[in-house]
Amino acid sequence: MTSTRRQFLQAAAVAAAGPAIIPKAAANAFNLKQFASEVAELVSIDSKSGYEEGSNKIINIFAKRFRSIGWTVSTPYCKGRGNALVATSHKNQDRYDVVLCAHSDTVQPVGNAAKYPFKLDGHKAYGAGVADDKSSLNAVWWICKGLPKHVTEKLNIAVVINPGEESGSDASRAFMAEQAKKTPIALIYEPGRGEVPGGAFVAVRKGSIFLTVKFHGKPAHAGNNPQDGRNAVYAMALAIPKISAVAKKYEGVTLNGDVVKGGTVPNTIAEHAEVTFxxxxxxxxxxxAVLAEVDAMCKKGFMEGVKSELVPPKISSALARTPQSEKLIGLVDKAAAELGQKKPRWLTVGGASDGNKFSAQGAAVVCAMGVVGGNLHNPQTEWSDLSTAMPRIQLSQRVLNLLADTGL
Ligand SMILES: [Zn+2]
Known part of the structure; x- marks a missing residue:
């Protein structure tokens, strides 16, 4: 049976039965075969960050789909990453009630789409980028196309697809910051966390910053007049445990000095050294608080005669737990309970996502709302559990229903 004929028959059956006795789920029936074939198509397209041709192909697929259901679509260009997508249920693209965010790019080198194609083994799908983020990206479409009219009328829902999540460009970062300012709530469709049976969600993603401290000493001959030198490498060695120890004073902070440079030749007292945490x-x-403390320590110095300075770092934000995000987590829990799903498990994880960018602008954020997956970024073993697609889609739809009915 052709899919149009099947859709026609399904529509006819719905019409014949009349709206009063048709449960909502039937009208939004999930079709796993169709879902899987759409994910297969996405996996077949190389879309490494910066490979604009591939990323644009994916954006075009979603632009066409969202236009077909009457949403307002724009595809702003992000230099170096290709087109992004913004699809809104209302005409207004200046202010949203809630954002559903996923990304079109992957870490997979061009060529991996053909080398590691989509493969189904039972309900588990494999292929380069299948979990991060192609299954979840597709789930966003299913969530939106199945929403009841009163939800899309009440809420201005924005779907934001970032073409530079894995590796950002200045333009894609600026685009995301602009989007984040437009919404009080963001649901992030990174894959559901497969390390917990059944899949977990993410409440907190730590922020991460690279901190470089530079040391300036005084060179001298190590044999003739070592007493005249001031050893920058020695000062750095003293500083590393002291700076690392700051982490112990704050909950959830880690500071690891992982890269060091310094000195020139063994017979010269080292003039320069640096460490990056x-x-x-x-x-x-x-x-x-940590930045201020480390900066003060550096200004004070770690050894007489050696100057130290904290290089002004590139600042980023955590996806933080806030009073508003607590309410959003409560809403997801409530939606799961109403659907008879297992109580969601909420994790704190170390790696950042686009959720951090929304949180930075003050939005309430929950992450890992997508299809459950694992072994991310390993093209041979990355998996996406398609049996979790339907429950995850229904969960998001229920959350949006609750947001429309009662707000946060
Ligand atoms: Zn991702």
Whole structure:
């Protein structure tokens, strides 16, 4: 049977039965075969960050789909990453009630789409980028196309597809910051976390910043006049445990000095040295406190005669737990309970997502709302559990229903 004929018969059956006795689920019936074939199509398109041709192909698929259901679509260009997509249920693209966010790019090199094609083994799908983020990207479409009219009328829902999530460009970062300012709520469709049976959700994603500290000493001959030198490498060695220890004072903070450089030749007292820390934090208040403390330590110095300075870092934000995000988590829990689903498990994780960008602008954010997956970024073993697609889609639809009915 052709799919149009099947759709026609389904529509005819719905019409014949009359709206009063048709449960909502039937009208939005989930079709796993269709879902899987759409994911297969997305996986067959290379879309490594920066491969604009591939990313644009994906954006075009979704632009066409969202236009077909009457949504307002724009595809702003992000230099170096290709087109992004904004699809809104209302005409207004300046202010949203809620954002559903996913990304079109992957970390998979061009060529991996053909090398690691979509494959189904039972309900598990494999293929390059299948979990991160192609199944979840497709789930966003199913969520939206199945929403009842009163929800899309009441809420201005925006679907935001970022073409530069895995590796951003200045333009894609600016685009995302602009989108984040337009909404009080964001649901992020990174894959549901497969390390927990049945899949978990993410409440907190730590922010991460690279912190570089530079040390300036005084060179001298290590044999003739070492007493005249001031050893920058030695000062750095003293500083690393002291700076690392700041982390212990704050909940959820890690500071790891992972890269060091310094010195020139063994017979010269080292004039220069530097260390770069990976710094992670749970919220922006903690971030600022740690930065101020490390900066003060550097200004004070770690060794007489050696100057130290904290290089002004590139600032980013945590996806933080806030009073508003607590309410959003409560709403997801309520939706799951109403659907008879298992109580969601909420994780705190170390890696950032686009959710951090929404949180930075003050939005309430929940993440990992997508199809449950695992082994991300490994093209041979990355998996997406398509049996979780329907329950995850229904969960989001229920959340949007609740938002329309009662708000946060
Ligand atoms: Zn992702």
């Amino acid at each position: 990976d710094f992670r934090f749970m919220n922006d208040k903690t971030r600022d």
